Every structure is written in structure tokens, then in C-alpha cells.
Amino acid sequence: MADRFLVVKVGGSLLKSGFPPTLLKDLKSAALNHRLTLVHGGAALVTETAQKMGKEQKFIVSPDGMKSRYTDRETMEVYTMVMAGKINKQVVAFLQSGGVNAIGLSGADGQLLRASRKKKLIILDERGRKVAIEGGYTGKIEEVNPQPLRCLMDLGYMPVVAPIAVDDEFQLLNVDSDRAAAYIAKALKADCLILCTDVEGLILNGALVKRLKLEEARENLPKIGHGMRKKIYAAVEALEGGVREVVVTKGALETPLTSALNHEAGTLIVPQ
Numbered sequence: 001m002a003d004r005f006l007v008v009k010v011g012g013s014l015l016k017s018g019f020p021p022t023l024l025k026d027l028k029s030a031a032l033n034h035r036l037t038l039v040h041g042g043a044a045l046v047t048e049t050a051q052k053m054g055k056e057q058k059f060i061v062s063p064d065g066m067k068s069r070y071t072d073r074e075t076m077e078v079y080t081m082v083m084a085g086k087i088n089k090q091v092v093a094f095l096q097s098g099g100v101n102a103i104g105l106s107g108a109d110g111q112l113l114r115a116s117r118k119k120k121l122i123i124l125d126e127r128g129r130k131v132a133i134e135g136g137y138t139g140k141i142e143e144v145n146p147q148p149l150r151c152l153m154d155l156g157y158m159p160v161v162a163p164i165a166v167d168d169e170f171q172l173l174n175v176d177s178d179r180a181a182a183y184i185a186k187a188l189k190a191d192c193l194i195l196c197t198d199v200e201g202l203i204l205n206g207a208l209v210k211r212l213k214l215e216e217a218r219e220n221l222p223k224i225g226h227g228m229r230k231k232i233y234a235a236v237e238a239l240e241g242g243v244r245e246v247v248v249t250k251g252a253l254e255t256p257l258t259s260a261l262n263h264e265a266g267t268l269i270v271p272q
Contacts, residue, residue, distance in 0.1 A: 005190040006034035006261075009181035010091075012041040013198040014251045019091060023196065024098040026257040027158075031100065034191070035153040037184060038095075038102070039161045041177035042087040043069065049086075050078045060123040063130055066233075067226040068138070070121075071174040076137040079174050083162040084108075092160050103157045106164040108172055110148035113180060115139030115165035115173050139165045139173030141180065144187035178234035186241030193238045194260045195231050196251030201267030202228060212269045214239045235269045245270050 008027065014020060030036055046069070047057045055078060058070040071079060088104040095102035107113025118135035125131050152159045161184065163177040178195060185193040202209045204223065212220070217236050224232055228248075235246035249256055249266025259265035 004034045005185075005188040006030060006036045006192050006194070006257075007039065007181055007185040007188065007190045008036060008194045008196060008257060009039040009178060010041065010251060011177070011195075011197045012044050012087075014196060015040065015042060015087065015091070016044065019094045020252045020256075021098075022254050023251050023256055024095065024100070026255050027095070028098060028100050029255075030257045030261070031158060035150075035188075037149050037153070037159045037161065037188065038091070039163065039177060039181040039184060040087060040091055041163065042083055043177075045087060046079050046082045049082050050075060053078065060121065060133075061226075062121075062123060065222070065226065066230060068176070069174065070133075071137040073137065076172060076174060080106075080164060080172055084164055088160060088162045095158065095160065101157050102160050103152055104160045104162070105148070106162040107175065107180060108164050108166040111145050111166055112148055112161065113141055113163075113165035113175060113183070114143040114145070115141045115167055115175055117167045117169075117171065117173055137171065137173050139167060139175045141165060141175055141183045144183050146184070146187040149184070149188065176230060176234075178230050179237060182234040182238040182241070182243075182246075185238045185243045189242055190238075191244050192261060193235070193243050193246045194257055194266075195234065195246065195248045196256055197227075197231065197248065198250065198252070199228075200250050200265070201248045202232060209267050211263075212267060214269065214271050217269050232269070239269065239271050 084106040092104040163180040247260035
């Protein structure tokens with residue numbers, strides 16, 4: 001077990017109606033044989049909370065088709081409150097209710113996730129033209145400090161990480177949760193990264209893709225829709241960084257993690 005690291009990312013879509021009980025049971029089971037770190041999303045709840053507070057959210061699309069939230073200062077405050085506060089602590093409490101000794105933290109804690117603030121963003125406007133806008137508080141992950149995670153896991157805790165990073169000026173930045181999970185998996189030299197979502201896996205031409213090689217994943221990126229594209233892109237980054245395999249799977253299955261580790265569900269992506 002000492003060298004078997006597993007990183008699991010749970011998407012916000014799975015958390016809307018509460019943490020899936022079957023996933024909780026399977027997390028506990030997987031933690032018996034792996035040192036497990038959980039990363040969570042929650043973008044939809046950030047949007048909902050911001051709108052309730054009268055702060056409309058703006059979403060932008062990059063030239064390569066990636067859709068993301070535009071994070072100005074006020075949005076970053078709401079993002080931090082919801083991600084590192086409400087969602088993180090609800091997940092921790094639920095895990096503890098099932099006997100998992102979890103500790104919640106964000107990427108800012110212990111400088112776990114160091115990022116650079118994007119000064120400018122190139123996006124597509126309503127007519128599909130490339131334009132440059134201020135970067136806001138969106139970050140590009142540059143470095144991961146895995147030591148806090150290793151220490152917590154050595155003591156028998158399961159770290160639960162909210163996707164917030166800190167830059168050289170100690171400003172909090174919004175980072176993509178799938179890519180945060182990928183970078184953490186790389187830093188831990190994880191055996192596997194499992195990206196849990198609300199669909200079976202990667203669907204191409206109406207059918208589930210059960211297995212992809214790294215090069216095939218790269219080639220298929222332009223054909224994949226916004227939400228899944230981020231996950232496949234994160235999978236590519238993880239594999240390029242030395243992670244052995246990535247599985248994109250449905251988190252509400254009876255045994256989502258066990259099935260993914262046994263290659264019985266989801267889309268398996270491997271280096272070769």
C-alpha cells in the first residue's frame with residue numbers, strides 16, 4: 001500500500017443532490033489498498049450562489065473550445081466561500097459520517113497548489129473572433145507541493161481538496177478541478193486518477209469508448225464537447241506526467257472506483 005496512490009475527482013454534478021452513498025462506501029473500500037486523495041468540483045453551486053447574491057456569472061470560450069468561468073474579484077470571493085467553505089466541509093462531514101477520517105483543505109493550504117495568474121485571456125467573442133480580455137483571478141497551475149497530502153495520508157487521513165490555488169503574491173486563484181486533480185496525481189506519482197462524473201465515460205459517435213491510448217486521446221480532443229473535453233485534457237496531462245492510467249467513469253455506479261480500477265466501467269486511458 002505504501003507506494004499505491006490513488007487520486008479521485010468528484011464532479012459538482014454528482015454533489016448537487018448530496019454525495020452518492022455508493023461512492024462513499026467504495027471510497028472507504030479503495031482506501032484500504034491505496035493512499036487516497038479526493039478532489040472535488042462544484043461549479044454549478046458557485047453559479048447558483050453568486051446569482052442569489054446578485055452577481056451574474058460570465059462564461060467564456062477559448063480558441064480551442066474550452067468553456068470556463070470568467071473570475072473577477074467578486075466572483076473569486078464567492079468561489080472561495082462556496083468551494084473551500086460549503087462544499088468542502090459538506091463533503092468532509094459526509095465522509096466522516098461513513099467512517100472515513102477526512103480532512104478538508106484547499107490548494108492554498110500549505111501552498112499545495114501554486115499557480116500563475118493569467119494576465120490576459122484570449123477568447124472567442126459572439127462572432128467567433130479572437131479577442132483579448134483581462135485575465136481576472138484565473139490561475140495556471142505551475143507547481144504542486146504534495147508534502148501536506150503525504151503527511152495527512154501517513155497519519156491515516158483522507159485529504160479532500162478544493163480547487164483553489166495561490167500565486168507568488170499570495171492571491172487566491174480559481175483553477176479547474178479536473179486539472180487540479182491531474183496535477184496532484186502527477187505530483188504523487190499516482191497509480192491511477194479516477195475522474196467521476198454523471199455520465200458513463202467518453203461517448204464518441206454514440207458509443208462508449210472503453211479504452212484509449214494517450215495519442216488517441218490527444219487526437220480526439222477536437223471532437224469532444226466542452227465538459228468532457230476538460231476531463232480528457234486533464235487525463236492527457238496526468239499521463240504525460242507519469243500517472244499510470246486514468247479512468248473517466250460514472251460516480252453513481254454501485255462500485256464506481258472498484259469497477260474503474262478493475263477496468264470494468266468507464267473509459268480507460270493509458271500511455272500506450
